[in-house]
Amino acid sequence: MAELGRAALVLSLGLVVYALVGGALAAHLRRRRFVLSAQNALVASFATTLVASAVLLSALVRHDFSFDYVAGHTSRTLPLAYTISAFWGGQEGSLLLWLLVLTGYGAAAVLLHRRAARDVVTWAVPVIGGVATFFGILLVFVASPFNTQLAPADGAGMVPSLQNPYMLAHPPMLYLGYVGLTVPFAFAMGALLSGRTDERWIVVTRRWTLAAWAFLGVGQLLGSHWAYTEVGWGGYYAWDPVENAALMPWLAATAFLHSVMVQEKKNMLKVWNMLLVILAFCLSIFGTFLTRSGVINSIHSFTQSSIGGWFLGFIVVIVVVSGLALRARLPQLRARTKLESPISREASFLYNNLLLVALCLTILWGVAFPILTQAVRGETFTVGKPYYDFFLKAFGLPLLLLMGIGPLVAWRRSSLRALGRTFAWPALLALAVAAVLLALGAGSSGPGMIAYTFSAFVLGSIALEFVRGTRARHALGGETWGSAFSSLVARNRRRYGGYVVHAAVVLLAIGIAGSSLYGRTVERKLSVGQSMSVRGYSLRYLGLQQSKSANATETRALLALGGRAHGTLTTGTNFYPVEQSSSREVGIHTNWLRAEDLYVILDQSGPKGSVFLKVLVKPLVNLIWVGGFVFVLGSVVALWPDAREERRLALRYAEGVPARA
Amino acid sequence: MTLALVLAAVLAVAVVVFVARPFLREPAPASDRLDEPGVLERRQLALAEERDRALAALKELEFDHRTGKISDEDYRALVGPLRRQAAEALRALEPRAGSARAATRDPEHEHL
Amino acid sequence: MVALSIAAVLAVFLLYTALAGAGTPSLSPSKLAGHSGRVSLSGNVIGPVRGDAHGAGLRFGLRDIEGGSKTTVPVLYRGTVPDLFRANRHVVVDGTLRSGVFVAVPGTLVTKCPSKYAPAKTSGNSDT
Numbered sequence: 001m002a003e004l005g006r007a008a009l010v011l012s013l014g015l016v017v018y019a020l021v022g023g024a025l026a027a028h029l030r031r032r033r034f035v036l037s038a039q040n041a042l043v044a045s046f047a048t049t050l051v052a053s054a055v056l057l058s059a060l061v062r063h064d065f066s067f068d069y070v071a072g073h074t075s076r077t078l079p080l081a082y083t084i085s086a087f088w089g090g091q092e093g094s095l096l097l098w099l100l101v102l103t104g105y106g107a108a109a110v111l112l113h114r115r116a117a118r119d120v121v122t123w124a125v126p127v128i129g130g131v132a133t134f135f136g137i138l139l140v141f142v143a144s145p146f147n148t149q150l151a152p153a154d155g156a157g158m159v160p161s162l163q164n165p166y167m168l169a170h171p172p173m174l175y176l177g178y179v180g181l182t183v184p185f186a187f188a189m190g191a192l193l194s195g196r197t198d199e200r201w202i203v204v205t206r207r208w209t210l211a212a213w214a215f216l217g218v219g220q221l222l223g224s225h226w227a228y229t230e231v232g233w234g235g236y237y238a239w240d241p242v243e244n245a246a247l248m249p250w251l252a253a254t255a256f257l258h259s260v261m262v263q264e265k266k267n268m269l270k271v272w273n274m275l276l277v278i279l280a281f282c283l284s285i286f287g288t289f290l291t292r293s294g295v296i297n298s299i300h301s302f303t304q305s306s307i308g309g310w311f312l313g314f315i316v317v318i319v320v321v322s323g324l325a326l327r328a329r330l331p332q333l334r335a336r337t338k339l340e341s342p343i344s345r346e347a348s349f350l351y352n353n354l355l356l357v358a359l360c361l362t363i364l365w366g367v368a369f370p371i372l373t374q375a376v377r378g379e380t381f382t383v384g385k386p387y388y389d390f391f392l393k394a395f396g397l398p399l400l401l402l403m404g405i406g407p408l409v410a411w412r413r414s415s416l417r418a419l420g421r422t423f424a425w426p427a428l429l430a431l432a433v434a435a436v437l438l439a440l441g442a443g444s445s446g447p448g449m450i451a452y453t454f455s456a457f458v459l460g461s462i463a464l465e466f467v468r469g470t471r472a473r474h475a476l477g478g479e480t481w482g483s484a485f486s487s488l489v490a491r492n493r494r495r496y497g498g499y500v501v502h503a504a505v506v507l508l509a510i511g512i513a514g515s516s517l518y519g520r521t522v523e524r525k526l527s528v529g530q531s532m533s534v535r536g537y538s539l540r541y542l543g544l545q546q547s548k549s550a551n552a553t554e555t556r557a558l559l560a561l562g563g564r565a566h567g568t569l570t571t572g573t574n575f576y577p578v579e580q581s582s583s584r585e586v587g588i589h590t591n592w593l594r595a596e597d598l599y600v601i602l603d604q605s606g607p608k609g610s611v612f613l614k615v616l617v618k619p620l621v622n623l624i625w626v627g628g629f630v631f632v633l634g635s636v637v638a639l640w641p642d643a644r645e646e647r648r649l650a651l652r653y654a655e656g657v658p659a660r661a
Numbered sequence: 662m663t664l665a666l667v668l669a670a671v672l673a674v675a676v677v678v679f680v681a682r683p684f685l686r687e688p689a690p691a692s693d694r695l696d697e698p699g700v701l702e703r704r705q706l707a708l709a710e711e712r713d714r715a716l717a718a719l720k721e722l723e724f725d726h727r728t729g730k731i732s733d734e735d736y737r738a739l740v741g742p743l744r745r746q747a748a749e750a751l752r753a754l755e756p757r758a759g760s761a762r763a764a765t766r767d768p769e770h771e772h773l
Numbered sequence: 774m775v776a777l778s779i780a781a782v783l784a785v786f787l788l789y790t791a792l793a794g795a796g797t798p799s800l801s802p803s804k805l806a807g808h809s810g811r812v813s814l815s816g817n818v819i820g821p822v823r824g825d826a827h828g829a830g831l832r833f834g835l836r837d838i839e840g841g842s843k844t845t846v847p848v849l850y851r852g853t854v855p856d857l858f859r860a861n862r863h864v865v866v867d868g869t870l871r872s873g874v875f876v877a878v879p880g881t882l883v884t885k886c887p888s889k890y891a892p893a894k895t896s897g898n899s900d901t
Contacts (some may be wrong), residue, residue, distance in 0.1 A: 001665050001667040002665075003666060003669065004665035004666075004668050004669050004672075007665075007666075007669035007672070007673070008669065011669075011672060011673055011676055015676065015680070018680065022674060030694055030695040030697065031693055031694070031695065032683075032690075032692075032694060032695045033683040033684050033687060033690065033693055034683075034693075035695055036681055036682075036683035037681065037682070037683045037684065040679050040680050040683065041680045042681060043679075044676045044679050044680060047676070048672060048676060050674060118695075119697075119698070120734050122695070134683060150785065197700075198703075198706055198707065198710060233853075233855075262712070265714060265717065265718065265721075266714075267710075267714065310765065350778075351778065354778050354779065354782060355782075358782040358785075358786075362786060369796055370799060373796065379800070379804075380798065380799040380800070381796035381797060381798050381799060382796055382797055382799045382813055383796045383797070384796075384797060384799075387789075387796075390789055391785075391786075391789070394785050394789075395782075395785075398873055408730065410725060410730065410731055410735065410739075411718065411721070412739070414735075417736050418731065418732055421732065422730055431735075468728035468729050468730065469728050470728070471728070472727040472728045475727075492724075497708075525827065556770075573856065581856070581857055582856050582857070583856050584856050601853070603853050603854070603855065604826065604827055606823075606827070612827045614853060648713070652706075652709045652710070652713060
């Protein structure tokens with residue numbers, strides 16, 4: 001069966017090369033049947049990649065250890081769900097997933113938009129084909145999932161830290177996001193190459209970008225939650241290069257989602273939008289490169305391999321080609337309208353973009369720093385948490401404030417007096433909250449106070465938007481408050497969905513500020529029967545227990561909770577004999593009233609059953625996860641198709657195209 | 662093993678046929694040329710976008726005014742130029758066939 | 774105005790790098806000699822691993838991961854020991870070289886999983 005898989009991949013490669021070369025030729029020569037043929041090739045490449053994926057999946061499920069890949073990443077005792085997750089758990093399989101999602105997205109994008117945006121799609125096909133060719137070459141010549149061997153009795157098994165439900169959700173979500181950014185990129189290139197630089201490519205790819213961005217965001221939140229609950233060092237984000245690899249394209253995509261609104265409304269920032277979408281895509285490829293190449297010291301690491309060089313070369317090709325295309329169309333993209341006032345919604349979008357891109361680039365600088373210093377100084381230097389924390393505050397806090405200001409400022413220009421009036425309520429709320437917080441002792445952290453105050457301001461302004469809109473709609477007459485609210489949101493999905501997403505980001509900000517700046521950590525050695533207390537929680541150590549599960553020996557310290565918490569908590573380690581490794585299983589007690597966690601790590605067991613515990617109190621950390629759900633809700637609202645708008649757009653594009661014979 | 666090869670061969674044939682389909686369906690077409698939008702069409706599209714932008718800006722101004730974000734005086738100051746812009750955009754499109762139909766369909770009365 | 778904003782952003786960046794210095798050197802054991810100040814050392818753990826990280830200190834050696842150098846740097850570590858720590862594992866630890874012994878900053882010991890894709894971070898970072 002491996003031959004079928006290999007053959008299917010070779011077919012995929014052939015098809016995407018045809019889509020690339022044939023598609024480009026057809027677009028250039030404007031040959032209708034040839035163009036259709038190239039589109040068919042792209043669609044067919046999804047089918048062949050699907051076949052290859054099915055072969056790998058079935059080999060995994062059947063425990064066919066004659067497949068190198070299956071033997072290397074699974075074992076007979078591995079539960080089915082994790083065996084399936086092994087598909088994307090290793091280098092070759094994850095590349096196959098990339099190609100599968102890419103061809104899938106490509107086929108869908110082509111099929112959905114080839115009528116409305118014919119000229120753009122005509123050129124988008126060779127671009128998608130080009131990206132797919134890269135991955136196809138890797139899969140066929142460099143990292144094939146279908147290498148075979150003499151089947152051993154059992155496989156090597158899966159690293160215990162990957163054996164958890166997150167492994168089923170986190171990587172696929174991230175891939176749907178990463179790969180999803182290829183579609184807006186391809187359509188942007190399509191617009192440049194075809195010369196159709198009107199806003200059609202933006203309108204058509206708007207939902208794709210939003211969806212990819214949402215997946216990428218959710219994927220990162222899942223990864224953070226995984227790190228928090230399973231990896232268990234007490235944190236959820238370590239500024240590890242691989243974590244940053246997902247954050248950077250997400251920040252660029254966030255900037256893009258905002259600046260396209262300026263292009264739609266004011267026909268400005270066209271060049272900037274092109275640059276952003278190219279940046280977002282390059283960063284997503286760069287992210288994949290980082291995760292695989294081993295070029296940067298990271299905790300997540302695939303096998304150290306030469307595959308990194310290929311990715312680097314690919315990024316160079318992308319930058320050169322897109323740069324040339326952009327330069328060729330520069331005159332067409334130059335804006336005729338200018339920014340009228342530094343206090344306007346256009347301007348606040350611009351500030352938002354600058355801050356997001358600045359944050360993105362500083363992270364990029366931090367990630368690339370070791371490579372650069374090695375090349376320039378001959379010695380590797382790394383930057384640590386203080387670097388990232390500083391810039392997160394320097395750029396993130398103004399961004400937080402801007403989320404509250406932006407929606408309240410009018411387009412073109414806003415007088416300061418008008419601003420004063422609209423800001424009044426949210427600002428008052430923020431000051432009131434600040435006063436209360438100071439009284440409660442939150443003044444211990446300056447940045448924390450700022451974050452909380454700004455958050456209150458933003459939440460106030462969002463609430464005000466909803467209230468104002470509902471009230472105005474209700475005033476039109478004929479609707480109850482409830483239906484006024486729902487029809488308000490239904491008729492302005494992007495706006496109000498966006499506000500909900502902003503609210504989610506605020507929750508995230510509050511959660512991050514609370515848990516990083518107002519927490520407490522205590523390390524203590526406890527013998528049986530001893531107690532300790534931290535921030536109103538008391539923990540009494542009752543003893544050590546050992547038990548056996550299907551593939552692990554579980555050691556747990558039992559603790560009785562008192563004070564702010566009740567019940568018991570266990571924390572400990574699992575030892576996996578097959579893989580000869582252990583993993584920490586932390587104990588987390590959530591205090592929902594305060595949205596905070598009591599986080600207990602069993603560091604070490606000492607003599608006579610005593611234990612070394614590390615106890616952390618993490619205030620408001622659960623707002624991060626709540627924010628994640630709100631994020632999904634807001635994205636769904638914003639993504640929900642609007643029939644009226646679709647009709648209007650279809651009409652507009654129908655006008656520009658003569659009736660077809 | 663041979664099953665794998667047979668399946669691969671079937672897949673290959675299917676794929677090649679699918680890719681060649683456009684040529685097979687129309688072996689001798691009247692025109693194989695992909696029409697490029699002419700200068701007139703492009704202008705039409707640009708004007709349609711202008712019109713939509715102007716109308717959307719008006720709609721948003723009404724919305725912001727009705728919800729109290731923009732004061733009465735600011736509204737009075739801004740609505741004039743925007744209405745003029747929208748009227749110009751509509752006028753520019755009028756001489757072209759089909760746009761009259763489109764103009765009446767605009768959701769002008771749906772400010773919220 | 775755009776130029777002004779960009780200038781402001783750059784200013785923030787330059788201010789930071791000027792004040793905070795330019796990163797921590799990341800070295801392998803064979804290159805450690807002569808470095809004073811805090812560095813990040815990465816290498817292979819060489820046994821025997823002795824002592825108690827929560828007591829007088831855990832003692833082990835670090836050698837270059839590749840390159841075949843035989844230099845072994847003795848390390849003294851106190852603090853949280855990550856799950857996967859053992860001899861022949863690739864680790865990274867921050868610290869300072871003092872009289873021939875690399876005295877580690879507590880809680881900065883991080884292990885890397887051997888070669889599979891594995892988010893095996895279990896260091897002592899407790900803030901984020």
